Amino acid sequence: MYPSRFAYESPKTLKDAIGLLDAAGGDAKILAGGQSLVPMLKLRFAFPDQLVDINNIPDLDYITFDADGTLRIGALVRHEHLEKSAEIAKRQPTIAAAAPLVADPIVRTRGTFVGSVCHADPQGDWAATMIALGGYIVAQGPKGKRKIDMKDFVLGPYANALAFNEIAVEAVIPAPKGVARGGYLKLERRVGDFATASVAVALDMQGETVVGAGFALAGVGGKTIDANDAASALIGKKLTEETIAECAALVAAKAEPRTDHRGSSEYKRHIVATFVKRILTANSTQKAA
């Protein structure tokens, strides 16, 4: 690997890291898991003057549920930790379903959840999951912390709302009113392939009634797609064949796929609808095939 030349710093505190970013004036990149950044350096698609490695900053590697059920994921939580977390498996089904589908097992041991959200790859699993879950990012800069809602965080392909001197220190998923349900499905040609289509579904259920729902898509547009409007088909209702079909059609209508070597736009839209149906059906009490 022969990237362009860059300086490398490995600060021990967030304050120092933010100071380095600030001093670089926009020519620095944060290195967390490096699973997207390092390939881009190798290909010289990215050529920052400086890398700020945050791996030696303590207290950024945590998965916690607050007393009210709010989920907090620190900046250095690896995909693998989410995949193997018993708490996540029990309490956050959308993340639990997506974690084993992120990239491949090797990438999952290094890559970070927050880093993946920040990378805002239109194919990325976690930005879509966060949008469906209605989460927000906690950004810390020279002037302190601020919250950025996911709907405002992803600006476009590979673009997020962080200022050049801010670090995303935490991802937060609000507590459900009832029970968190949901799922994640991805069609890929091979483990680690870019998705042909990915669907994130987050449900908030009280008994059999849907009280909250979120949907987001990856791989079927120029950016991560927010399909949360489709919740209107479900809110206050039960998951029935009719509501599921209506919702799947609304989500699929949000997709903006283009025809390429992974399939036609019609095919990808069909996969989105199929996956929404499959996730919702699996979450319905009907348990239809």
Added chain:
Amino acid sequence: MKLDEVKIGGMGASRKRVEDNRFIRGKGNYVDDIVLPGMLHMEILRSPVAHARIKSIDTSAAWDMPGVRLVLTGEMMAARNLAWMPTLSYDTAAVLATDKVRFQGQEVCAVIADDPYIAKDACGKIVVDYEILPPIVNPVQAAAADAIQIRDDKAGQVGNKIFDWEIGDKARTDKAFEDADLVSKIELHYPRTHPSPMETCGSIADYDRATGKLTFYVTSQAPHIVRAAVAMVAELPEQNIRVISPDIGGGFGNKVPIYSGYVIAILASILTEKPVKWIEDKTGNLVSTGFGRDVYLKGEMALRKDGKILGVRMNTISDHGAFFADAQPSKFKIGLMHSAFAAYDIPTAHMFATGYYTNKAPGGVAYRCSFRVTEAMFFQERMVQAAADDLGMDQAEFRRVNFVKDEQHPHRTAFGFLTDSGQYEKCLDIGLEAINYKNFEAERAEAAKRGRLLGIGISTMTEPLGAGNSREYDILGIKMFDSAELRIHMSGKAILRTGSRGQGTGHETTWAQIVAHELGIPADDILVEEGDTDTAPFGMGTYASRSTPVAGAAIAMVARKIRAKARKIAAHLLEVSEEDIEWELGRFYVRGNESRGVTIQDCAMAAYSNMPDGMEPGLENTAYYDPPNLTWPFACYIAKVEIDPETGVWDVLQFVAVDDCGVRINPMIVEGQIMGGLTEAYAMANMQYQTYDEEGNIIGGNYMDFLLPTAWETPGFELYEVVTPCPHHPIGAKGVGECATVGGPAAFVNAVVNALKHKGVRNIDMPMMPNRVYEALTTGKDIYGMPPVRSGN
């Protein structure tokens, strides 16, 4: 006391691979591990566009960078008559572009610098002004009357056609079609793929002006051919060229040709008087080095109502890229494509082949394949399935009716090959039994109740492996023999060198087993060394599954020469005449008195310390082996698949492989070869291809777009064996390395198509990605060919 052959690591021993000691510990010695004093590093600037005239190249900013020692352009190569080089298919290929670039990724400039970072930085400073020309990305465009000519550099070249070529009996075949009850037709495309070895291509050229000697380290499957080619191209005296092919991180055919980077690195070393290392990056390997396949077929079969094949017509159109650089040793323009249908008893056949230039990477290498045999067997088995379906006949029964019977061997095929052995029906029967074929329709009906589609596909084939014989096969005029040199030390230990070159294929292990079998020297006592042209005997290298058929035979023959001499020594030591000496594994004894004997080790010691009067001292010899024929392994592969009709995703429920590769030297290594080959077959069937968009941009220039299967997707394979010894090979062995890659793909495609038969679907071209399967399923239409597609996500 008789030696136990398996215990000494002889024939049939599943001996652990001795080379793995270093490979799995990360202690292999690959080209990039070699560091020479004062070594410089080379980087190649590649064309970003598929077809363009070069208006100007400005290298001044690159020259100005500190640490840059040399910047080479096509013009500078041309001044030394090195801008173009010959290919193995008697065409020419550009080393560095002079007039035009003809494919995306073509070599345009080279920078030689103190370290690879500087070389890469300096490439970024070179400014090339391109006048874009329309690209041609498939043979249909290439053949158009108004198509721009790609090879305007060649005097006498008309349009973009490279060749028309035919073989077989046209008149007799035409008559067979007139007499047929039914004609089955199918059109297929075998898409372009790439061998993509884990280690890319690379070399270090080290020219010493004081001695005039060039030492060339290169990751090559055929180091001796490299020496011959360098002598020709660089006009250096052959005794001053030493080619060393160190450990190879995979070859699969990709490391047979001579690439531009090698020629440039040699010139750069001569000019700078320093060693120059060039290591290709992964993208460079995928976009510029020898690809595989990219052939279209129109196939027709003349059939009788009872299922007998009366005749076959094959019409192929092949896409060779910008230079005709197929790496193959036959005089046949489309390689051994006409080995198709060798397993079937067919009265007559005719093939017409046409090749075209396109603006794509050159070099149709035999990717784990004997020169287009992979395409031949794929086309054959797809045609066979279509014919069985058109006749309404069971696919297994149709094969049985048309197979060459065991007792028909030796059998002359309709295209002129001579197959010599095989038990085709027996292999088929084992496969059908293993997959419970007779119960399949019940399984299919049961799956349908679950909303799933089941399919079963068979692929049976015999293929010609082990080029060649010297009558028909040569490279640059050098005949396709191979060689072995065996030296027995006085302690009875030995060193064996051959002209072949292992590439992770286990030579260091299996070659010693052949010697153990012939001489009774334990395999652990035999060091195997290959790849250094100053020490190894001349050989044609390792590809086309030829190592065991040719070099392996040479090893047996040289061991027998050694044994003949040892017998004389034994007679001397035992004080009897040679006629009274008997041989058992590892030991000579006096006939009628078994207890009076000497071991091969005793003879070795005596060869240096107590030889008979008048005998030359020493116990070493060399053998060159010219095989009388190719070897003909047979394989029966059967896949059972399940399709999710809502997505088009298909899974392999069971895969059965029955291989008859003759006598197995090391069964474990043979099984490993078959598993690896089937994995590659699965890759091509399911996910892998290298295509180009309308602008000639390669899709598949990185490992996110060009997919290699991982352990997660790859199905399990059940292996079975039948042994029909090769009648002409000294130890009865046949080639095997490529069987599974060659025969495997059709089993998968036949299975998926079988699952969609009820919809009227007759073909889905590879790779059978879910979207293609879904489209076939929902429209009932065949998915044919590879139209240029858009890149991007």
